[in-house]
Every structure is written in C-alpha cells, then in structure tokens.
Amino acid sequence: MTVGTSILDLSTPVPVIDEAVVAANIARVQDYMDAHGIAFRPHIKTHKLPALAGAQRDAGASGINCQKISEAEVFADAGFEDILITFNILGAEKTAPLAALNARTNLKVVADSLKTVEGLAAAFSADRPLTVLVECDTGGGRCGVQTPTEALALAQAIAAAPGLRFGGVLTYPRPSSEDTVEAFFSATRAALAQAGIDCPVVSTGGTPSLFSAHKVPSATEYRAGTYIYNDRAMVRAGHAGLDRCAMHVLATVVSRPAENRAVLDSGSKALTSDLLGFDDYGLIVDYPDARITTLSEEHAVVDLSACGKKPRIGDKLRIIPNHTCVVSNMFDAVVFHRDGVVTRTLPVAARGRVW
Amino acid sequence: MTVGTSILDLSTPVPVIDEAVVAANIARVQDYMDAHGIAFRPHIKTHKLPALAGAQRDAGASGINCQKISEAEVFADAGFEDILITFNILGAEKTAPLAALNARTNLKVVADSLKTVEGLAAAFSADRPLTVLVECDTGGGRCGVQTPTEALALAQAIAAAPGLRFGGVLTYPRPSSEDTVEAFFSATRAALAQAGIDCPVVSTGGTPSLFSAHKVPSATEYRAGTYIYNDRAMVRAGHAGLDRCAMHVLATVVSRPAENRAVLDSGSKALTSDLLGFDDYGLIVDYPDARITTLSEEHAVVDLSACGKKPRIGDKLRIIPNHTCVVSNMFDAVVFHRDGVVTRTLPVAARGRVW
Numbered sequence: 052m053t054v055g056t057s058i059l060d061l062s063t064p065v066p067v068i069d070e071a072v073v074a075a076n077i078a079r080v081q082d083y084m085d086a087h088g089i090a091f092r093p094h095i096k097t098h099k100l101p102a103l104a105g106a107q108r109d110a111g112a113s114g115i116n117c118q119k120i121s122e123a124e125v126f127a128d129a130g131f132e133d134i135l136i137t138f139n140i141l142g143a144e145k146t147a148p149l150a151a152l153n154a155r156t157n158l159k160v161v162a163d164s165l166k167t168v169e170g171l172a173a174a175f176s177a178d179r180p181l182t183v184l185v186e187c188d189t190g191g192g193r194c195g196v197q198t199p200t201e202a203l204a205l206a207q208a209i210a211a212a213p214g215l216r217f218g219g220v221l222t223y224p225r226p227s228s229e230d231t232v233e234a235f236f237s238a239t240r241a242a243l244a245q246a247g248i249d250c251p252v253v254s255t256g257g258t259p260s261l262f263s264a265h266k267v268p269s270a271t272e273y274r275a276g277t278y279i280y281n282d283r284a285m286v287r288a289g290h291a292g293l294d295r296c297a298m299h300v301l302a303t304v305v306s307r308p309a310e311n312r313a314v315l316d317s318g319s320k321a322l323t324s325d326l327l328g329f330d331d332y333g334l335i336v337d338y339p340d341a342r343i344t345t346l347s348e349e350h351a352v353v354d355l356s357a358c359g360k361k362p363r364i365g366d367k368l369r370i371i372p373n374h375t376c377v378v379s380n381m382f383d384a385v386v387f388h389r390d391g392v393v394t395r396t397l398p399v400a401a402r403g404r405v406w
Numbered sequence: 407m408t409v410g411t412s413i414l415d416l417s418t419p420v421p422v423i424d425e426a427v428v429a430a431n432i433a434r435v436q437d438y439m440d441a442h443g444i445a446f447r448p449h450i451k452t453h454k455l456p457a458l459a460g461a462q463r464d465a466g467a468s469g470i471n472c473q474k475i476s477e478a479e480v481f482a483d484a485g486f487e488d489i490l491i492t493f494n495i496l497g498a499e500k501t502a503p504l505a506a507l508n509a510r511t512n513l514k515v516v517a518d519s520l521k522t523v524e525g526l527a528a529a530f531s532a533d534r535p536l537t538v539l540v541e542c543d544t545g546g547g548r549c550g551v552q553t554p555t556e557a558l559a560l561a562q563a564i565a566a567a568p569g570l571r572f573g574g575v576l577t578y579p580r581p582s583s584e585d586t587v588e589a590f591f592s593a594t595r596a597a598l599a600q601a602g603i604d605c606p607v608v609s610t611g612g613t614p615s616l617f618s619a620h621k622v623p624s625a626t627e628y629r630a631g632t633y634i635y636n637d638r639a640m641v642r643a644g645h646a647g648l649d650r651c652a653m654h655v656l657a658t659v660v661s662r663p664a665e666n667r668a669v670l671d672s673g674s675k676a677l678t679s680d681l682l683g684f685d686d687y688g689l690i691v692d693y694p695d696a697r698i699t700t701l702s703e704e705h706a707v708v709d710l711s712a713c714g715k716k717p718r719i720g721d722k723l724r725i726i727p728n729h730t731c732v733v734s735n736m737f738d739a740v741v742f743h744r745d746g747v748v749t750r751t752l753p754v755a756a757r758g759r760v761w
Contacts, residue, residue: 061499062761063761064761065760096703096704118703118704119704141658141660141719142720145417163661163663164663167661188663188664192707193661193663193669193705194661196663303496303497306519306548306550308549308550312547314548316493319678320735320758320760321760323678323679325679326679345548348473348731349451349474349493349760350549352547364494364496364519365496365521365525377674377703380703381735382760383758403675403738405420405676405737406419
C-alpha cells in the first residue's frame with residue numbers, strides 16, 4: 052500500500068477513501084451547522100480514526116461522540132478532551148475505567164433509568180463529578196425515557212447525586228421527525244425550568260435528515276457520523292449524491308461460473324450483512340444493474356441478468372456499501388487516495404472496541 | 407479476564423466458549439469421520455485460533471482448510487503444514503505471497519477457471535509446484551465449474567502446467583444434496599480416469615449435513631468449520647442440540663425503556679447482521695420467547711411481548727448467535743470457560759484476514 056501507487060494494485064478486498072470527498076463532506080456539514088449556530092459533535096463510529104476526528108475538530112466541531120468506553124479511550128489517548136459517550140453504562144467492570152477516563156477528559160455520558168444513574172452515582176464523587184445527560188426516546192424506539200415527565204424525574208435524580216452533574220437532554224431520533232423532537236424537548240425544557248434545573252445541552256442527531264437540524268429550535272447540539280463518508284443508505288435518504296460517497300470497497304471478480312453469475316472476493320467480512328432495507332448488499336458503481344444477492348464470509352455472489360456489459364474474471368470493482376460505519380469496523384486498516392492514487396494508509400485505531 | 411473468575415464478571419459484550427462442549431464436538435465429528443474412513447479437514451474460519459486447530463489435529467484431522475492467504479499465513483506461522491485454501495487466487499499481488507507460503511508448507515488451492523489456472527501457472531515453477539484442485543459447483547450456486555466436462559478440461563490445463571500439480575476435485579455443496587454431489591463426482595472421476603489423470607482427492611463439506619458424508623462414496627475428504635462451536639442455524643439444521651452450542655455472546659441489559667422493550671449492549675458489532683433465514687438476531691437462552699428484532703452497531707433491541715418473566719436492567723444474558731463464524735471475526739479475543747469459570751483468553755489470531 053505504498054503512497055503514490057494506484058489503488059488498483061491493492062490486494063482486495065480493501066476499503067478505499069477519497070480524500071477530496073471526505074474534506075468536502077466535513078466542510079459542507081460544518082458550514083451548515085455554523086450557519087445555524089448549532090454546535091456540531093461528530094460521531095467517530097463511522098471512521099474510528101483519530102486523524103479524521105482531528106480534521107473534524109479543525110473544521111469547527113465542538114467535541115466528539117463515542118458509543119463505548121473503549122472507543123473513547125482510543126480518542127483520549129490521541130488527545131481529544133471533549134468526549135460524549137451516548138450509552139447507558141452499567142456494572143463495576145465498566146464504571147472503574149469510566150472513572151479513569153473522566154479523570155483525564157471532559158467526559159459526558161447518558162442515562163435513561165434510575166438504575167443507571169444509581170450505578171454512576173455510586174462510582175463518582177464530588178471532587179471529580181461525571182456529567183450525565185438524560186437520553187430521551189422521541190420515537191427512535193431504542194433507548195430513552197418515554198416522556199418529558201420521566202426526563203424531569205431522572206434529571207432530578209442526577210442533580211441530587213453529589214458525584215454527578217446534570218448535563219442536559221439527548222435523543223437519537225427517527226429521521227425526519229423534527230416536529231416530534233421539538234415537542235418533546237420544549238416540554239422537557241419547560242418542566243426543567245419550572246423545577247429550577249438548568250439544561251445546558253439539548254442534543255439531537257443522525258445523518259439522514261441532518262440538513263433539517265434547524266427545524267428543532269430547542270436543540271443546541273447535533274451529532275452525526277455517517278456524513279463524513281456517506282453510503283448507499285444516505286444516498287437513498289437524499290442526504291448525498293453518489294459523488295459524495297467517500298468510501299468504496301474495492302473487490303476482485305474471482306469467478307464467473309455461469310453466464311449471469313459473478314463471484315467477488317468481498318464477502319460479509321468486507322461488506323457486512325447490513326441490508327438497511329435494501330434487498331442486496333451494495334452498489335457496484337461500474338455495473339449499477341448488477342445485484343449482490345448473497346454473501347458468505349469471503350464471497351459475494353452477483354446476479355448479472357440485468358447487465359448489458361458484464362465484468363470479467365480479474366476485474367477490480369468499486370462497491371458503495373449499504374452502510375459505511377460497519378465496514379470500517381471490519382478492517383485493521385483503510386487506504387486513502389486522491390484520484391485513485393494512494394495518499395496514506397491508516398490503522399483503524401478504534402476498530403472492534405465493543406465495550 | 408483473569409483465569410478462575412466467573413464469566414458474569416466480564417465486561418460485555420463478549421463471546422464465551424465452553425471448553426467441554428468444544429472438546430465433545432471435536433470428538434463427535436472426528437469419530438464419525440474415522441468410522442467411515444473419510445479424511446477430515448476442519449475449516450478454521452469458525453474459530454480462527456491455532457490452539458483449537460491444534461486440538462482438531464490432535465484428534466485426527468488430516469490438515470486444515472483456510473479461505474484466504476492471510477489466514478493461511480497465521481496458521482503456517484503457528485506450525486501447521488497441510489493447508490488447503492479454498493479460493494480462486496488472482497493477481498500478482500496475491501500470487502507472490504502465495505508462492506512464499508507454498509515454499510514452506512504443503513499447500514493446496516482451488517481454481518474454477520482457465521484464467522485462475524493461467525495466473526497460477528505463470529507464478530509457479532516445477533522446482534516447487536503448487537497443488538491445485540478443481541472447484542465444482544454441484545448446486546451450491548457460488549464458485550465452481552458447472553459440469554464434469556468442464557472439470558476435466560480444467561484438470562487437463564492444470565496437469566499440463568509445469569508449475570502446477572492437479573490435486574483433485576472439490577465442492578462446497580448445498581446441504582442434503584449428497585446424491586447430486588455423488589453423481590457429479592463419479593462422472594468427473596470416470597472422465598478423469600478415461601483421460602489418464604489421477605485424482606488423489608475428492609473433497610466435499612459443510613456442517614449442516616455433515617453426518618451424511620458417507621452418502622457420497624466418491625469423496626475421500628470432508629471439510630467443515632461450524633461444527634466445533636455450532637450455532638442457532640446448525641440447531642435448526644438438525645446437526646446439533648442447543649447443548650452442543652459452545653459459543654454464547656454474553657450481553658448486558660442496558661435499558662428497559664418500555665414494558666415490552668429491552669435493549670442489550672450486543673449490537674451488530676457483536677452478533678453481526680447475519681440472519682441466515684431467521685427473522686431475528688439470535689436466541690437468548692434464558693428468555694427463549696424474547697426476540698432480538700433490531701440491531702444497530704452497539705445496541706440490540708429486544709421485543710419482550712411474548713415473555714412471561716422479563717429481564718431487568720443490569721442482567722447479563724447468554725445469546726446463541728445465528729452464525730458463530732462471523733461472531734469470531736468481530737472480536738480481538740475470546741474467553742473460554744468451564745462451567746462458567748474462566749479457563750483462558752485467546753487472541754483471535756486470524757481475525758479480519760480478508761485477503
């Protein structure tokens with residue numbers, strides 16, 4: 052993977068990242084957030100690379116968002132100080148490393164239950180308190196308190212704990228649900244104000260409807276990850292065109308056993324099995340009518356029935372994955388390029404950090 | 407992950423492997439192969455661990471099966487000598503490391519096209535020839551020549567190349583298609599015999615219908631990987647009962663936002679999105695009526711509607727994944743235990759070896 056060589060000389064499968072597209076994606080989103088006065092906190096899950104988080108910070112990001120303690124440790128080691136972990140952290144085996152991390156960074160976590168708050172309260176003390184935001188389920192259907200009333204009660208529990216500081220409210224919303232999010236947040240803010248509790252941060256996020264962030268006037272902060280690379284799902288969501296997809300998985304045609312079948316060397320260990328509502332496993336840029344119908348770990352089976360021209364054995368193809376974040380997690384390293392010429396190879400420093 | 411501690415003290419999500427079940431699975435399958443006089447070549451993709459391949463060899467395995475060069479390098483480094491790579495290898499960036507591997511092991515690869523054979527022929531010479539088997543598509547619908555006539559033609563091309571040796575024929579069949587496989591192989595063997603070409607190995611494989619291996623009398627060798635751990639798909643296939651599933655993913659309930667919703671910390675980075683025909687993402691052993699309906703990278707959303715008892719926040723649950731091989735690929739290390747007490751932690755040495 053020598054700098055200056057063609058990406059077509061790389062051993063496949065390999066994710067290749069277009070430097071110019073990454074830079075343009077960072078600028079485009081930061082400019083929008085700046086124009087609307089919204090603090091922007093990129094989620095590092097998409098790239099898992101301190102170098103790219105540095106570029107996001109240089110562009111104006113207010114901090115970073117991680118999902119797990121072990122990810123945050125990688126970025127703290129790389130010098131990042133303002134870190135939000137959007138996860139309910141439970142158990143002594145986790146609160147001990149969390150306290151170590153809180154001692155050296157400006158750390159924030161979330162909670163959606165009294166159980167989580169009690170566990171955190173027992174592990175932190177007033178000399179180095181932990182900032183905790185209340186996670187709200189505004190329709191995303193994952194974690195989060197269900198009502199503004201519950202949010203207030205949890206905020207009060209946080210505020211009452213000597214080792215904790217109430218940091219605000221947060222949601223991971225359904226795309227295009229800005230009105231619902233605003234209604235939840237404005238009711239919660241009113242309840243908090245009435246109870247005399249200051250709410251410094253109101254945070255929402257997600258790439259698909261990122262450019263509607265200004266439709267949630269209560270929000271002070273936005274979080275998003277995928278926008279830096281984009282993927283097939285973001286193109287479908289209307290967030291970006293194909294030319295804004297910075298990541299391609301480069302794959303080789305290793306077999307053409309039948310007229311309408313090609314087999315690539317990019318299986319689920321490269322593309323992952325994430326469908327995200329599609330019924331095939333990625334878009335082959337040079338053969339848009341081809342369909343990746345089946346993945347095994349090391350093989351992708353492609354149906355060529357609808358293709359006029361068909362790829363040959365040995366051809367290297369560029370695939371836009373359905374979901375780019377999960378692809379980053381499969382590889383020890385990613386290769387960057389400019390116009391197809393390798394510029395750098397970076398180890399995926401926070402890959403596989405699951406706890 | 408100290409030896410002697412309870413697996414319930416581990417930081418989740420984490421794959422835990424039952425030592426006794428692994429040992430029993432190895433013995434059960436090797437005994438069957440021995441009883442039928444079939445050489446058994448375990449596929450290392452399931453565990454990716456030299457220590458377990460060593461146990462399989464000690465039990466009587468004839469060699470190992472890898473899928474990629476970079477996997478085979480890990481096992482060659484660990485002292486394994488008889489290695490079959492069941493992949494069409496193309497391109498100078500791959501044949502160079504392949505030649506290095508062939509210089510130090512008893513290596514075999516497969517081919518299903520003249521293009522692959524020509525590439526290999528150009529990279530190997532008579533002083534250290536490479537053994538090549540012809541891959542046959544007996545109905546699996548992935549790689550492989552389509553007919554015995556094509557198999558013969560490719561065998562002749564291999565035999566004619568000074569740097570190559572014809573090693574036999576191989577298939578990755580549909581489960582329970584023993585009659586079809588036998589028909590393909592016996593016709594191919596007859597054609598090869600008539601052409602005066604010796605066919606030292608006839609290889610088939612797959613865990614789901616492994617115990618029907620003896621119904622393919624032409625076969626001299628069987629390859630399988632999943633049998634060592636088993637998983638939800640193998641239970642459905644009838645290969646094993648739940649008590650023969652050696653791998654569980656241990657996960658923590660991190661949220662109970664609604665009466666019938668639990669959220670676990672085992673997302674697609676732990677369980678993977680492999681469905682394998684199921685409509686949910688794994689079996690929660692202690693709550694078999696719970697359904698893991700949605701995965702994001704770090705969260706699993708569980709529908710508890712059908713559950714009598716329901717898990718609480720902080721509970722640690724054991725999950726049998728749909729597909730065990732892909733889970734091994736997600737983790738840098740796996741923890742072994744006996745009756746829930748940690749016995750050893752092993753780095754997943756061949757994890758992420760995609761090329």
